Amino acid sequence: MSNTTIKSIDNIDGSNNDSSNNLVSIETNNTNNNDDGTTTTTTTRKFNTAVLVGADGGNSFIRKSSGISQIGPGSYNQNALTFTVELENNNSSNNNNNGRRAYQRYLSDGGPIALLPTYSSNHAVIVWSTTPEVISKWKKSNKNNDVPSEDDDDLLLVQHLNDCLREGPQRIPPLMEEIISIASQKFTFPLSCYQASTYVKNRVVLVGDAAHTVHPMAGQGLNLGLADVDTLVTKLKKAHDAGMDLSSFLEEYNTDRHKNVSISLTGIHALQKIFVNTKDIPIQHVKTFGMNMIQNIGPLRRQLAIAAAHGVGV
Ligand SMILES: Cc1cc2nc3c(=O)[nH]c(=O)nc-3n(C[C@H](O)[C@H](O)[C@H](O)COP(=O)(O)OP(=O)(O)OC[C@H]3O[C@@H](n4cnc5c(N)ncnc54)[C@H](O)[C@@H]3O)c2cc1C
Numbered sequence: 086m087s088n089t090t091i092k093s094i095d096n097i098d099g100s101n102n103d104s105s106n107n108l109v110s111i112e113t114n115n116t117n118n119n120d121d122g123t124t125t126t127t128t129t130r131k132f133n134t135a136v137l138v139g140a141d142g143g144n145s146f147i148r149k150s151s152g153i154s155q156i157g158p159g160s161y162n163q164n165a166l167t168f169t170v171e172l173e174n175n176n177s178s179n180n181n182n183n184g185r186r187a188y189q190r191y192l193s194d195g196g197p198i199a200l201l202p203t204y205s206s207n208h209a210v211i212v213w214s215t216t217p218e219v220i221s222k223w224k225k226s227n228k229n230n231d232v233p234s235e236d237d238d239d240l241l242l243v244q245h246l247n248d249c250l251r252e253g254p255q256r257i258p259p260l261m262e263e264i265i266s267i268a269s270q271k272f273t274f275p276l277s278c279y280q281a282s283t284y285v286k287n288r289v290v291l292v293g294d295a296a297h298t299v300h301p302m303a304g305q306g307l308n309l310g311l312a313d314v315d316t317l318v319t320k321l322k323k324a325h326d327a328g329m330d331l332s333s334f335l336e337e338y339n340t341d342r343h344k345n346v347s348i349s350l351t352g353i354h355a356l357q358k359i360f361v362n363t364k365d366i367p368i369q370h371v372k373t374f375g376m377n378m379i380q381n382i383g384p385l386r387r388q389l390a391i392a393a394a395h396g397v398g399v
Contacts, residue, residue, distance in 0.1 A: 087117045092129065094137065094150045099287050108133035109288045135331040136321065137289045140310075143277070145295035151286045155279040158354055163276045165301055166213045166220045169269035170200075170246075172262040174207050189302070192249045197302050200262075208268060211246070212301055214276055224271050239267045276300055278354050280346055284313075285339040288332045292317060297346050300357045309349060313342055 092112045099107040115128040139147030148155075188200040192215075200209040213220075223242050246264050280297040284290060293310030320334040327333075 087115055087127070089113050089115050091141070091146055094147065094289075097151050097287055097289055108135055109137045111137060135288060136335070138317070139289060139291040139295040140293050141295050143279075143294040143298045145291065147289060148281055148291055148295050151289045153286055153289075153291070154282045156282050157277075157279040157350060159277060159279060161214075161276045161278065161300060161357070162216070163214055164217055164220050164273045165276055166215065166224060166271060166273055167211060168267060168271040169203060169208055169210050170243075170264045171266045171268045172207050172209055173265050187304070190250055196249075198246075198249070199301070199304075209262075209264075214300065214302060220273055224273065242267060278350060278357070280343075280350060283339060284342055285335045288335075290317060290335050290338060296342070297350060299350060299353045303353045303356055305349065305353060309346060312345070316341055 092114045095110040117125045198213040284296045292313040320338045324333040
């Protein structure tokens with residue numbers, strides 16, 4: 086398998102006379118992962134491009150190389166611990182929804198925790214947003230990077246998760262399935278609320294997490310990125326159809342998306358403040374009840390998703 090990574094970017098400000106038509110120049114490396122576990126960097130290629138789209142995630146090399154700063158509330162001092170679990174095969178609630186239902190609960194020792202549908206109705210992906218202390222307590226059972234662990238720590242984690250999830254308001258649907266084992270290695274991701282100070286600098290344009298990162302509790306990170314791409318394609322097509330330089334309408338993209346994402350970020354950050362980090366169990370139940378009400382009212386849920394992605398009022 087090989088990976089192509091951007092090694093360097095040149096002429097972002099369009100002032101380099103060596104670059105034809107003042108285009109952005111990029112240099113890439115191609116790294117091969119060999120069968121014996123070693124890697125070899127094989128090729129370096131150079132390109133000139135009218136528009137460089139930075140879609141390289143929250144730690145964006147393209148954003149940093151372009152000198153674009155980040156603004157916003159910043160780090161939540163929380164991480165997301167994520168892994169796959171095997172669920173009890175009782176079929177009752179799973180099959181009613183073809184295993185496609187997502188759950189979220191607020192835990193007394195640092196939540197929220199979400200169970201998201203995955204490739205099989207007997208499995209779910211856990212996304213647990215919590216403190217570094219809670220994560221280091223439970224991640225230590227990750228002894229082997231390739232093979233899911235079956236040691237005592239994982240058994241304790243399964244028991245802990247089931248105990249916590251039973252804290253929830255049992256009479257309020259959806260009822261949670263029992264977790265029976267940890268089925269993958271565990272990964273952690275730092276959680277933050279940032280956006281780039283601008284999404285466009287000359288011919289460089291940022292989309293997705295390169296432009297903005299949000300707390301996963303609202304499940305809106307991907308939606309925001311898809312809305313960026315939708316808007317960007319419209320602006321590129323407008324320039325192409327008019328026979329103009331492809332970068333002609335990037336500022337329109339910046340104005341549109343920066344304004345709308347700012348509204349969404351403010352809303353998601355406010356939700357994070359309201360919903361996260363209380364040890365008061367009755368309040369957790371009210372939060373879970375409130376989120377379940379939103380989830381169960383389909384049109385309201387859809388409006389909230391659209392509002393979060395496009396930054397419009399509900
Ligand atoms: C734990 C967790 C749970 C989440 N849950 C949800 C959810 O339920 N719903 C939702 O909508 N969103 C969710 N999100 C957010 C969502 O995952 C992100 O918003 C989305 O993946 C961002 O997509 P992206 O393509 O912008 O960035 P990424 O998914 O980070 O992709 C960036 C890509 O760029 C590549 N790359 C990086 N640097 C270079 C380089 N120099 N050269 C070449 N390639 C490079 C990376 O390898 C990667 O493939 C969650 C996030 C986390 C951390």
